[in-house]
Amino acid sequence: MAEERRFLSASGVPIALRRRQHSASCRELAVRGPRLQLRSLSAATSAVWLAAYGLFALCENSMVLSAAIFITLLGLIIYLHFVKIDQESLLVIGSLGIQVTSAYASGKESTTFIEMGQVKDVVINEAIHMQKVIYYLCILLQDPEDPQAVSEVVPLFQSSKPRLDCLIEVYKSCQEILEQRKTAPQSS
Amino acid sequence: MVLKVFFPSCCSSADSGILIGRWISEQNSAVILAVVHFPFIPVQVKQYLGEVQRVTKVSVSVLGSWSNSKQEKEESLSEFLEDLGTIFCHEPWIQISKEGDSKFWSCSILQKHSKNPQEEEIILVYYDQRKVMLSHLHPPLDTAGQRAEDASKLSAIFDTVARSQVLFMTDRYDEGPIKLTHWQSDGVEASIIVELLKQASVPACMLLTFLLSLLSGICRSRGLKFWPLSFLWSKLSTCEQLGHRLQHLQVISSNKKAQNQNQLMRKANIFVSLLIDVALGILLMSWLYRKNRIGHLADTLIPVADHVAEELQDLLQWLMGAPAGLKMNRALDQVLGRFFLYHIHLWISYIHLLSPFIEMILWYVGLSACLGLTVALCILSDIIALLTFHIYCFYVYGARLYCLKIYGLSSLWRLFRGKKWNVLRQRVDSCSYDLDQLFIGTLLFTILLFLLPTTALYYLVFTLLRLLVVIVQGLIHLLVDLIDSLPLYSLILRLCRSYRLAAGVKFRVLEQQDGKPLRLLMQINPLSYGGVVQTYRLPTYSCYPRDSWASLCKKLFLGELIYPWKHKGDKQN
Numbered sequence: 232m233a234e235e236r237r238f239l240s241a242s243g244v245p246i247a248l249r250r251r252q253h254s255a256s257c258r259e260l261a262v263r264g265p266r267l268q269l270r271s272l273s274a275a276t277s278a279v280w281l282a283a284y285g286l287f288a289l290c291e292n293s294m295v296l297s298a299a300i301f302i303t304l305l306g307l308i309i310y311l312h313f314v315k316i317d318q319e320s321l322l323v324i325g326s327l328g329i330q331v332t333s334a335y336a337s338g339k340e341s342t343t344f345i346e347m348g349q350v351k352d353v354v355i356n357e358a359i360h361m362q363k364v365i366y367y368l369c370i371l372l373q374d375p376e377d378p379q380a381v382s383e384v385v386p387l388f389q390s391s392k393p394r395l396d397c398l399i400e401v402y403k404s405c406q407e408i409l410e411q412r413k414t415a416p417q418s419s
Numbered sequence: 420m421v422l423k424v425f426f427p428s429c430c431s432s433a434d435s436g437i438l439i440g441r442w443i444s445e446q447n448s449a450v451i452l453a454v455v456h457f458p459f460i461p462v463q464v465k466q467y468l469g470e471v472q473r474v475t476k477v478s479v480s481v482l483g484s485w486s487n488s489k490q491e492k493e494e495s496l497s498e499f500l501e502d503l504g505t506i507f508c509h510e511p512w513i514q515i516s517k518e519g520d521s522k523f524w525s526c527s528i529l530q531k532h533s534k535n536p537q538e539e540e541i542i543l544v545y546y547d548q549r550k551v552m553l554s555h556l557h558p559p560l561d562t563a564g565q566r567a568e569d570a571s572k573l574s575a576i577f578d579t580v581a582r583s584q585v586l587f588m589t590d591r592y593d594e595g596p597i598k599l600t601h602w603q604s605d606g607v608e609a610s611i612i613v614e615l616l617k618q619a620s621v622p623a624c625m626l627l628t629f630l631l632s633l634l635s636g637i638c639r640s641r642g643l644k645f646w647p648l649s650f651l652w653s654k655l656s657t658c659e660q661l662g663h664r665l666q667h668l669q670v671i672s673s674n675k676k677a678q679n680q681n682q683l684m685r686k687a688n689i690f691v692s693l694l695i696d697v698a699l700g701i702l703l704m705s706w707l708y709r710k711n712r713i714g715h716l717a718d719t720l721i722p723v724a725d726h727v728a729e730e731l732q733d734l735l736q737w738l739m740g741a742p743a744g745l746k747m748n749r750a751l752d753q754v755l756g757r758f759f760l761y762h763i764h765l766w767i768s769y770i771h772l773l774s775p776f777i778e779m780i781l782w783y784v785g786l787s788a789c790l791g792l793t794v795a796l797c798i799l800s801d802i803i804a805l806l807t808f809h810i811y812c813f814y815v816y817g818a819r820l821y822c823l824k825i826y827g828l829s830s831l832w833r834l835f836r837g838k839k840w841n842v843l844r845q846r847v848d849s850c851s852y853d854l855d856q857l858f859i860g861t862l863l864f865t866i867l868l869f870l871l872p873t874t875a876l877y878y879l880v881f882t883l884l885r886l887l888v889v890i891v892q893g894l895i896h897l898l899v900d901l902i903d904s905l906p907l908y909s910l911i912l913r914l915c916r917s918y919r920l921a922a923g924v925k926f927r928v929l930e931q932q933d934g935k936p937l938r939l940l941m942q943i944n945p946l947s948y949g950g951v952v953q954t955y956r957l958p959t960y961s962c963y964p965r966d967s968w969a970s971l972c973k974k975l976f977l978g979e980l981i982y983p984w985k986h987k988g989d990k991q992n
Contacts, residue, residue: 253928254937256421256540322926324939326421326447327542330926342925342944346572 236400240264241365241392248397256325256408260401263318264391267311267336279303311337316390321401325408329353329370331387343385347412349373351381353405355398366395368402421540422528423448424513425576425941427548430454431517433600435486437503438513439468441477441579446572449482449513450579452548452586453601461506463596475582483513504529515543523932541936544926547943548602550918551580552587554943555680557922557954573924627672635665657797660899663960664791667693684955687908692957695907696791703795704788713785717778724770724806728763731809735759738877747873755877759813766809793899800895807888814885815980821878822978824867831864882975906955910948917945 233251240246244265251259283299315336322330328346335341351373355366367386374382393401425440425448433454440451455464464481471479484500504512512529526541556577587603589595652658667689677683707713739756741747788795804811833839834857839850852860913920921943929938946954965982966974974981 253931254540254542257542257928257937259928322928324542324926324937327423327544327926327939332925344923344925344944348572 236397238397239394241363241394246391246393246397248393248400250400250404256411257323258404258408259320259322260404261318261320262388262391262393262397262401264316266317267315272307276303308337311335312339319388319391321387321405323405323408325411329405331370331385333390345370345372345385350409353402353409355395355402356384356386365392366398367392368398420447421542422511422513423542423544424515424526424936425450425544425546426515427451427453427602428545428940429548429602429604430485430600431545433485433487435488436484436598436600437464437481437507438483438485438515439464439479440482441479442482442509443575443579446575448576450576451482452479452580452583453599453604454485455481456598456600459597465507467597471583471586474585477579477582479583479586480509481507482509483515486514486516488516488518501529522930523935523938526936542939543936544939544941545929546576546580546941547918548580548587550943551577552584552602553581553916554918554921557920557946557950577921621674624672624674627668628674631665631669631672635669638662638665655801656896657794657801659960660793660797661790663903664693664696664793681955684906684909685957688906688955688957691908691911692903692905693791696793696902697789699792700788700790700795703792704785707785707788713782714778717781720777720781720806721770721774725767727806728767728770728809731763732760734880735763738880742876745872745876747876748870751870751873755873759816762809762812793902796895796899796902800892800899803888803892803895810881810884810888813881817874817878817881818978818980821874824871824874825978828864828867828871831860831867834860835864878978900959903959904957906952906957909951909955913945913948913951918943920946920951922946922950 233249235247235249237245237247246265247263249261249263251261253259279299279302283295287293287295312335316333317336318332318334320332320334322332324330326347328344329350330342330344332340332342349372351371353368353370356369358365358367368388370385370387371381372383372385374380388398388401423446430451430453434456436454436456437459438451439453439455440449442449468479468481471477484503486500500514504514510530513526514529515524515526517524524543526543528539528541554577556574586599587601588607589597589599590606591598591600591604592606671686671690671693677686707716735756738747739752784798787798830840833847834852837849837852838847840846841848909920923944925942925944927940927942929940931938971981
């Protein structure tokens, strides 16, 4: 029930989409980006330390070296905990809601749950960003006062930015579950 | 339709019995609150539920049956459980059964009057009863108040569990006809320290209220209302801060119980903020008075004031010469320069008059730091204002002179062009002047125009100095504001007991097995730290910039006096 397919993101890096069907009305779609490479980490660290050593050679103050180590460590921790998103997943539970999770490289997970009553639809939107036209998947939230109006647009998969082929797969999976709530008899 | 059953994780290992809880028909979901064990008399169960319903206003009823068989499934038990469905008629009747230690339970529904006989899918959602009961669900920050109620279906579930607290008061050691299992069934939790504090707080509050009423009576007495004193009190920021803290103390010491979550958190935040403030103030005081640091401070105060005055004198000498290569009008330059120099001389003499008393005054004023760090910071800001009073005076003189000059210039410029300001119609009209009016006007215009650079330079220099002092004072007040308004109790609660402040929920999918209902774990998604600060910020008498940048620049250009920080409660001028 779990299948994984490889795609490309909007900036060309390889991403993987994993689909799991837990039950007839519950699906989980996870997009995994590339992990932190040891190469780029070593390159960044060596660059900072070379610069610090050059500065030390100029001004003979050993505080520069310890400051460089401190900055590197702090920068790495901040990057892993707040910036680098490893996996973004979408859990659609028919009749309960949609849950959007972002998992950071340090293990932190930030989750938002949107109740089904607030969800109007899940659509693929086009956007013009600088010189590119990009597609993104988003959840349209309903305005409680006006059933026809949309009160908010929640964009999904913002850091992994999958291309249209991946988005179409996710869109089809979501729509299958969202349709169930239209065919099921409403009780209130 | 999908049926959702919210099952408390504490009842997973309970013995067989019947399930009681609330059925929310609009959402097709059942919130299970407890399990009632055999043996019981159905009439007594119904009576008990009726009492609970009356007290909590939550429609609690028997929802189904729960069977936890350690051995193989017994046929007679299942028939017995179905028969129970006829005694406690509830539509639909939920039957959950667990075999041995298996994680995967089987769940079935009996519908007698079902319109569509199709199989309903069942979702089993486990929740931690204690955390859901104690947590407070916060609506999204940007919705209006009335939309929040119907926006969240989950709030109904949180509400149900929170309001059924009386159901959780009976534990299994009580001798009653009903035996329940819920999160507190092993014994009601309570803390001796909390109970003692609650008992002690009542007389403490009464004493505090009495003292505060005495204090506010003294403050409002006629003796302090005479004009010079009341003007002084309104200008000193220390008095405002003390008044603000007095207000806080009144809020804490009031006898009324907090009505809702917001008021309770507000009281707690004020209490913790006051405590930390006083603790930091006492720390500062002990640091200042150790090794007589305050004596050293008083000793350096006069030399610092002298140094500032000397720097100002140097500045004025520079302005009286050829500042930055600009050529000033010699006569006006000398007049203004000498006037300001004499002013500085007077100021220095006053400071030197005061110098023997400075140490004593500072020593006693430093004692008031025990009232809180914010009071100490306000005193610092006031001392800075008093010490730089001459800069303020210079700014006012320079600004007034410049302002007069600008107005004169603009009016004479109109005369130069043959126009006049019509006060009645508030516009510029043409006007025919006499020849001698024109002659004098043009002469004066020329004089003012050529004297403009000198006055403008003095105005510029003193305005910059004044702005510097204002910025320093503003920073101190910003810090005081931060300490005043930070909701420390809420932040500590978010750190230690994050489930109390909930922004929402999150679901985790547990192991599944084909043919069994979908198993989900519902956990509490805590509010972010930014959300906590935004929701529970204490209101302050904050000072924020009164003018936008554009109007500030306009006022500076025209020479109007600027008071950049506006306090809440100031009348608009």
